[in-house]
Amino acid sequence: MTDILMPKATAVWMVDNTSLTFEQIADFCGLHPLEVRGIADGDVARDIRGVDPITGGQLTREELDKAQDNPDYRMQAVVSRHAELLKSNKPAPKYTPVSRRQDRPDAIAWFVRNHPEVTDAQIAKLLGTTKSTIESVRNRTHWNSPNIKPVDPVTLGLVGQLVLDDLISKAAAKKNKDDLKKGGGVLQPVEPEVVEEEFVPEAAERRTAEPTAASVFGTKD
Template sequence: MNDVLYPKATAVWLVDNTSLTFEQIADFCGLHPLEVKGIADGDVARDIRGADPIGNGQLTREELDRAHADANYRMKAQVGRHAELLKTGKKQARYTPVSRRQDRPDAIMWFVKNHPEVADAQIAKLLGTTKSTIDSVRNRTHWNIANIKPVDPVTLGLVGQIELDEVVRKAAEKKMRDDAKNGGPTLAPAVEDEQPADQGFEPEEDAFAGDEPTAASVFGDAEDDQD
């Protein structure tokens, strides 16, 4: 059996407009028979307006007639022609429990400090926060900035590890593509070849290197002095 769109509203309409048993209505709408009885007694769904399952294409007149003729017959729901239009394909915004909402600035600070490559839109979607909150944390203008510290969002229970890794991976890949598109990271200037170190002053060879000095070579020849 296909799920019925707006089960309680459909049950309200069937209670008000048919003579089906509570069990038949409950089976068709996916409710408990006592809940259908509560609707009939006015104790349940008093403020809910009935939804015609025949009008929205979830039930055929033939199915309803067969159920009227046989109390043991269980109606089969049809795929409503409006059901697909009423169902939204957009992923609903992430719900963060109230007890965890004060932890989001800490998680934002963690992204700012550890993964600046992750875009604000990704952080907002992942944590269920707003860009203005992210800006206030990044610019340190948040009202509670004195108490905000970077904490892993997985540790805080705001997101799963696999989902976090996927976001970080995509952000890193995008940064690499952007760097490659812009010519890659700037190269450091080439270092000029170092000049060879000065060899220093080398003294000339000693004129007497290898010869032992003698008295004659130091004081001269005695005979020359007498002349």
């Protein structure tokens, strides 16, 4: 598949402005030679305006001249710095083999029982199922409820262990964050500890005078 931008518009320009063969144009633009012939005959891309790949920075003049001089030469496109930006980063939809689709309710039941912190949206995306199916498994209204048993999706071969661990850790972190926002996980302030005053015994009263023999033994009358 070609990485050039607007391949049909480029092919239109090449048909109108060069002596390249249909095969050369098709190879450069990622089209079928018959499609290029249809462009030349006016049956294909009739309303498309041609785009100059040289001005657009996708082909050099040297490459074009080499190709026009040699019908067997195949031009090399200049990689456009914009091509990567236009590519979709969205992964292809996950395909679950028909033989394993009947295992998804078991995997859903495993999530419902063991990891309630994982949202229905996350389960649906991971297993390639729907929220209504998850709800039916949770409420036991699924048509096959009597036969559904919680089974680890890794054991069922629906996901890899690393992917599952990553999902669960993210779900747990999000739940903890939400709990903190709601105040459920906020630590309560510690009551200040009451410090009792240190006991200091009162100083014994000091006698004002030294005891005398008379005061101790008495006097003889």
